[in-house]
Amino acid sequence: xxxxEAARAAIRKALREDPRVFLMxxxxxxxxxxxxVSLGLLEEFGxxxxxxxxxxxxxxxxxxxxxxxGGMRPIVEIMTVNFSMxxxxxxxxxxxxxxxxxxxxxxxxxxxxxxxxxxxxxxAQHSHSxxxxxxxxxxxxxxxxxxxxxxxxxxxxxxxxxxxxxxxEHATLYPLEGEVDEAAQLxxxxxxSVTRKGKDVTLITYGGTLGKTMQAADRLAQEGIExxxxxLRSLRPLDTPTILASxxxxxxxxxxxxxxxxxxxxxxxxxxIVENAFDDLDAPVARVCSAEVPMPxxxxxxxxxxxxxxxxxxxxxxxxxxxx
Amino acid sequence: xxxxxxRGTVLRALGQIAPEADLSQxxxxxxxxxxxxxxxxxxxxxxxxxxxxxxxxxxxxxYPKLATLDGCVDYxxxxxxx
Amino acid sequence: MTEFVMPQLGADMSAxxxxxxxxxxxxxVRRGDxxxxxxxxxxxxxxxxxxxxxxxxxxxxxxxxxxxxxxxxIIRQEGExxxxxxxxxxxxxxxxxxxxxxVAPVLPPRPAVTPSEPGRVHASPVAKKLAAELGIDLASLxxxxxxxxxxxxxxxxxAQARAPQPAPTPELDRRARMRQAIAAAxxxxxxxxxHYYLSTAIDMSRVMAWLTQENLKRSVEDRLVYxxxxxxxxxxxxxxxPELNSVWSAGKAVQLTDIHVGAAISLRxxxxxxxxxxxxxxxxxxxxxxxxxxxxxxxxxxxLRSSELSDPTITVTSLGEQxxxxxxxxxxxxxxxxxxxxxxxxxxxxxxxQIVSRPVLTxxxxxxxxxxxxxxGGLFLAAIDRILQEPEKL
Numbered sequence: 001x002x003x004x005e006a007a008r009a010a011i012r013k014a015l016r017e018d019p020r021v022f023l024m025x026x027x028x029x030x031x032x033x034x035x036x037v038s039l040g041l042l043e044e045f046g047x048x049x050x051x052x053x054x055x056x057x058x059x060x061x062x063x064x065x066x067x068x069x070g071g072m073r074p075i076v077e078i079m080t081v082n083f084s085m086x087x088x089x090x091x092x093x094x095x096x097x098x099x100x101x102x103x104x105x106x107x108x109x110x111x112x113x114x115x116x117x118x119x120x121x122x123x124a125q126h127s128h129s130x131x132x133x134x135x136x137x138x139x140x141x142x143x144x145x146x147x148x149x150x151x152x153x154x155x156x157x158x159x160x161x162x163x164x165x166x167x168x169e170h171a172t173l174y175p176l177e178g179e180v181d182e183a184a185q186l187x188x189x190x191x192x193s194v195t196r197k198g199k200d201v202t203l204i205t206y207g208g209t210l211g212k213t214m215q216a217a218d219r220l221a222q223e224g225i226e227x228x229x230x231x232l233r234s235l236r237p238l239d240t241p242t243i244l245a246s247x248x249x250x251x252x253x254x255x256x257x258x259x260x261x262x263x264x265x266x267x268x269x270x271x272x273i274v275e276n277a278f279d280d281l282d283a284p285v286a287r288v289c290s291a292e293v294p295m296p297x298x299x300x301x302x303x304x305x306x307x308x309x310x311x312x313x314x315x316x317x318x319x320x321x322x323x324x
Numbered sequence: 325x326x327x328x329x330x331r332g333t334v335l336r337a338l339g340q341i342a343p344e345a346d347l348s349q350x351x352x353x354x355x356x357x358x359x360x361x362x363x364x365x366x367x368x369x370x371x372x373x374x375x376x377x378x379x380x381x382x383x384x385x386x387y388p389k390l391a392t393l394d395g396c397v398d399y400x401x402x403x404x405x406x
Numbered sequence: 407m408t409e410f411v412m413p414q415l416g417a418d419m420s421a422x423x424x425x426x427x428x429x430x431x432x433x434x435v436r437r438g439d440x441x442x443x444x445x446x447x448x449x450x451x452x453x454x455x456x457x458x459x460x461x462x463x464x465x466x467x468x469x470x471x472x473x474x475x476x477x478x479x480i481i482r483q484e485g486e487x488x489x490x491x492x493x494x495x496x497x498x499x500x501x502x503x504x505x506x507x508x509v510a511p512v513l514p515p516r517p518a519v520t521p522s523e524p525g526r527v528h529a530s531p532v533a534k535k536l537a538a539e540l541g542i543d544l545a546s547l548x549x550x551x552x553x554x555x556x557x558x559x560x561x562x563x564x565a566q567a568r569a570p571q572p573a574p575t576p577e578l579d580r581r582a583r584m585r586q587a588i589a590a591a592x593x594x595x596x597x598x599x600x601h602y603y604l605s606t607a608i609d610m611s612r613v614m615a616w617l618t619q620e621n622l623k624r625s626v627e628d629r630l631v632y633x634x635x636x637x638x639x640x641x642x643x644x645x646x647x648p649e650l651n652s653v654w655s656a657g658k659a660v661q662l663t664d665i666h667v668g669a670a671i672s673l674r675x676x677x678x679x680x681x682x683x684x685x686x687x688x689x690x691x692x693x694x695x696x697x698x699x700x701x702x703x704x705x706x707x708x709x710l711r712s713s714e715l716s717d718p719t720i721t722v723t724s725l726g727e728q729x730x731x732x733x734x735x736x737x738x739x740x741x742x743x744x745x746x747x748x749x750x751x752x753x754x755x756x757x758x759x760q761i762v763s764r765p766v767l768t769x770x771x772x773x774x775x776x777x778x779x780x781x782x783g784g785l786f787l788a789a790i791d792r793i794l795q796e797p798e799k800l
Contacts, residue, residue, distance in 0.1 A: 251532050251558055282530040282558040283551065322550040322559075343707050344674060361674045363727050364631050365702040372699075375626040384621050384629065 003145075004174040006152035007037045007113070009182060011075060014159055015045050018073055021159065022049040024060055025077030025113075034079045035115055035174050061087035061112065065094050065164075068110040073159050081116040081130045081168065095164040096139030110164045111155065117170040117208040117258055118306055124294035127302075129208070129258040131168040132265030135235035141165040142235040143189055144207035148178030150233060153187035160186060170208030170258075192239035194246065198226035201316050202246040204269055205256040206232035209307055213256045216312035225320055235265060243269065244277045251282035254315050256307055261289040286315045327397055330378075334396045337373035341366045352393040374400065407486065408457040410479040412472050415446055415715035417739045418591040422446050423471040424478065427464060434460045435481065440711065442478065447580075447587040448679055449705075453712040459483040529556035536561045542568070584677040595736050599654075602780055603734050605770040606787040608794055609757075610750050614765050616797040632750075633724055634695045636769075636790075638800050640722050640745050641665045641686035643789035647782050650773065651719045653740040659777040668718025668738070669698060671705045679705055680721045680738060681714035691800055726750060732768040742774035743783075745790075 001009065014021045023038060029052040032039030042050040053060035057078060064076040078084045084091070091112075099107045118127035135142045143158065143165060145151040151169065158165035195210065196217050205213040210231050217227040228246050232239065247253050253273050257266035270285040291305040325333075335347050342360045350359055357367065371382055371390065380403050382390070389399045412422050425443040435441050440452040441461075463480040466472055527544040529537070533556050537544050542564050549556035613635055621629045644651045644665050652659040665687045668680035681701055683694060704710055720741055725733050726749030733746025748768040755764035769790055773783045793800070 251530075279531050279535045282532045283555075318552065341703065341706065342674065363702075364633065365699060366706075368629065368631060369699055369703055372627050382626055384618075 001148060001177070001180055002174065003148045003151045003169070003176045003178065004035065004037055006148040006178070006180045007155060007169065007174075008039070008041070009180070010152045010155040011038065012041065012044070013182070014073075014075070014156060015041070015049060018159070020071065020073040021075065022051060022067075022072065023075045023077065024051040024053050024064060026053055026055060026060075026079050028052060028077050033077065035169075035171060037113075037169075037174070038077070057083050057086035058090055062090040062094070064110050064112070065090060065098075065108055068108045068164075069098070069106055074110055075155070075159070076110065076112045078112060078114045080122075080126045080171075081114050082125050082128055084112075084114055084130070091134075091140070091164075091166075092137060096137050099163060100139065107162045108164050109159075109162055111158045111161075111167065112164065113155070113167045113169060115171045116168045117172060118290070118295045118302060119172045119208070121297060121299055121302060122171075122295075123297040127295035129170075129290070131166075131207070131235060132257070132259045132268070134166050134168075135238070135265055135268070137236075139163065140236065141189070143167045144233065144235060145169065146173065146207050146210035146231050146233070148176065148180050150187070152180045152182070153184065154189055154233075157186045157189045161189075165189075168207060172208055176211075189234055190237060190239065192230050192232045192234070192242040194228060194242065195231045196227065196229040198228035198250065200226045200250055200320055201252040201254060202228045202230060202243070202250045203254050203256060203312065203316070204230045204232065204243060206235065207258075209256045209258050212307060212309050213312060215309045216256075216316070219309065219313045220316055223317070225316060227316060232269075238268070238272070240272050240276065243273065244280075247273055247277045248280045251280055252316075252319050253281075254286045254288060254312065254319070256288045256312055258290050258307055260292050261287055262292060264289065283319045286319060288312050288315055325401075327401055330397050330400050331393070333377050334374065334393060334400070337370055337377060340373055341369045350393055352397075355391045356393060356396075357391065378403075380404070407462065408459065408481045408483055409477045410441070410455060410457075410481050412444070412466075412474050412476045412478055413453060413712050413716055414474040415444075415451055415712055416448070416587075416591070417594070418587045419446050419448075419474060421471055421473045422451075424466050424468050425450060426468045427479075429461050431461050431464055434458075444712070446715075447583040448677070448715075449584075449710055450708050451710055451712050451715060455481065457481050457483055459486065527556065528554055529561075530558060532558045533561045536565070540565050581676055584673075588678060591738060592736050595739050599737050599739065599742075600775040601737060602773050602775045602783065603770060604773070604780060604783045604787055605732055605734075605768055606784075606791060607753075608767045608769055608791045609755060610765040610767045610794070613794050613797045614750070628692065628695075630691060630695050633747075634691060634698050635794065635797060635800055636724065636747055637667050637669060637683065637686060637698070637722050638689075638691060638694055639790050639793040640720070641667050642793050642800075643786055644720065645687065646789040647778070647786040649778055649782065650743040650771075650786055652742045652777055653719065654742055654774065654777065655740055659742060659774075662719050664719070666717045666719045668721040668741075669701065670721055670723035671702055673705070679710070679715075680718060680723070681705060681710050682718040684713070684717065720745065722747070724748075726767070732770050734770055735772045737772050737774055742777040743786075744772040746770040746772070 011023055027034055028038045029042040029050045038050060061076055064074040067074045095108050095110055116131055117129050131142060131144060143154045145154045154167055158167060203213050203217060213229055217229050220227045228250055230242060230246060255266040255269045259265055266287045266289055273285050288307045288311045290307060293305055296302045296305055338347055342362060345360050375382060378400050390396050423445040425445050427442050429435055429441045435455050436458045437456055439455050441455045442453040444451050444453050459481045461479055462482040466478045528549060529544050542561060544556055547556050547560050547564055550560055551557040617630060617632055649661055651665055652661045664685060666682035666684050667686040668682050670678060670680040672678050683697055721738050721744045723733055723735050724747040726747055729749055731748040733748060735744040735746045737744045750765045750767045752763050753766040754761050769787055771783045771787055
């Protein structure tokens with residue numbers, strides 16, 4: 001099934017199995033969701049459980065926090081990560097903080113699904129990758145499913161978490177096909193996965209850039225360079241041991257991240273490697289990130305701004321080739 | 325055997341038990357034990373070495389006379405060390 | 407076919423450097439023969455073979471440092487046909503790298519240190535680390551990385567080229583490495599082993615009187631030192647409390663039948679080694695004395711054998727000659743006990759209602775509480791005392 005169908009199947013399963021679960025967000029009901037993830041759910045579950053929210057992210061995320069405090073298991077959908085900025089006060093000052101400030105008396109079992117990323121000509125107010133900002137916040141979990149299986153499994157696992165979980169779904173992934181085991185038990189949402197084994201260089205990525213990174217690894221393999229690919233899956237908590245173990249083996253690391261370079265999550269990964277695996281490195285950590293511009297609308301400019309397979313390949317090639 | 329020859333042989337026996345020591349620095353009138361940090365097993369090996377070289381039977385009661393390099397030379401010279 | 411592997415000579419050894427072979431391919435060896443010399447952090451060790459047969463193949467060349475367990479050579483056992491090589495060959499040579507090893511690589515000309523670059527050496531962290539470990543001078547390498555950076559591969563190639571030359575090991579380096587090895591073993595012991603300590607005072611008058619009489623009868627070469635009596639008494643006392651003669655392995659104590667007392671020998675200028683006196687309990691005092699003397703002499707000369715380092719089942723340390731009254735030692739893993747002896751001093755001693763002067767020795771036991779308790783440890787010290795009261799039976 002597609003990534004979109006996998007996310008829908010997970011929501012449907014949760015709605016069926018747990019009466020405390022409901023879905024809330026802009027256009028999730030009558031319209032079926034901006035990316036058609038919730039298409040058909042209103043007909044199946046009715047307006048009590050598939051709730052169209054007014055155009056106020058602060059209001060409906062706040063309502064989700066309140067419902068979670070009151071014992072519900074809300075799934076809140078935010079149309080794009082750019083719009084989630086409007087709810088930042090609720091997220092940072094309430095969702096991430098209430099357990100701490102109440103001395104553990106209140107927890108917020110809220111799941112927020114957020115579409116993220118560029119590549120669809122949606123321009124500078126709908127296309128950025130800001131999940132790294134969320135990973136900065138203690139008190140929440142930040143998941144980035146890159147496959148249909150994770151889109152399905154992570155949502156169900158997130159609903160079992162006692163604290164807020166943010167799931168960032170890269171919008172270019174929705175039509176992608178993948179295997180999903182609907183009978184599987186709750187999946188691990190803490191560890192990164194080594195998607196491809198290799199010994200020459202570690203390519204670290206997550207979410208929307210996993211596909212490009214795997215393509216780059218295929219190209220490198222044709223040149224005799226064996227790249228190891230790590231899909232981080234979770235940005236917070238970050239599975240640093242998996243990264244370090246790989247770097248200890250390959251001695252080289254490239255971070256591929258659709259976010260901007262400056263002050264970014266890719267910088268965090270690079271810092272972790274340098275802090276903890278300095279003596280394992282045979283080359284400086286390299287990064288392939290988006291150009292530091294607001295995302296352009298024009299197709300060729302947007303393509304130019306986003307990380308490209310060729311950039312990953314040449315970064316690896318440059319790092320490995322001999323210069324004698 | 326002259327005293328110098330006896331001295332040379334004694335130093336060789338010491339070299340056997342303390343191969344790492346610089347015997348040229350050994351003060352002839354101070355206790356060997358203190359200078360070379362040797363223990364009773366080394367001492368016994370040393371006495372056995374002297375016994376083999378000089379064919380002299382050295383009773384345990386005489387060990388104190390062998391405490392310094394000079395003492396060894398005198399003792400062996402007076403006990404017919406050949 | 408038997409694989410002759412790099413032995414583990416003590417808990418703290420992870421790798422050893424082959425210094426040389428004493429036998430060549432085709433030569434026959436007997437169980438117990440010394441066939442190779444290996445350098446460890448503590449000493450140069452003569453390595454014995456435990457199979458009789460013919461050396462079929464040598465897989466590691468002098469100068470190579472390999473991890474414990476690496477196959478050094480293949481030995482064809484007596485009666486085994488040489489043809490048996492064929493099916494074994496793939497196993498003995500598992501990696502594509504192995505067959506290339508016996509060919510001595512041609513030494514590349516070493517580029518002179520470039521005086522025009524007097525500042526920092528431009529090398530990657532992992533290259534620097536490996537170069538430091540192998541003692542390779544980075545300034546002598548030409549970097550092939552971006553901007554002339556010396557990479558891991560550059561250091562590995564240089565190391566390969568140099569491997570056949572045994573690097574000179576300065577004494578200071580050896581001493582520092584021995585210190586490191588002791589540090590690792592002792593830190594591990596204190597981290598993992600819950601020690602308990604017991605001590606008891608032993609009246610040595612009978613032992614010393616017997617020894618003086620005995621030595622009067624003996625020629626220089628046959629004389630005994632009291633340390634040998636102590637070692638023998640420890641070995642015999644283990645018959646009473648055999649669980650102290652154990653090793654801790656994979657989370658539990660494994661009791662051993664053979665008793666090999668490790669005699670702690672301090673090396674002048676620092677460092678310590680505790681090689682085994684094999685089957686201590688079954689040796690006569692004369693044999694033990696001869697072997698102990700030989701062991702001390704060889705420890706000083708740096709020619710101990712592999713089995714002497716790997717076999718001890720309990721350690722005895724005596725610091726009495728330094729004037730120490732009592733020793734509370736740290737157990738050498740995987741052993742589970744250590745016996746310490748202080749110096750013999752004349753002390754007031756109550757005997758039959760009288761205060762008399764007696765030579766007294768303090769014996770201590772450091773025990774691993776995972777394996778034994780103070781009660782059993784106390785019985786063990788009492789057994790040593792009892793045995794020492796009848797020196798003629800030693």
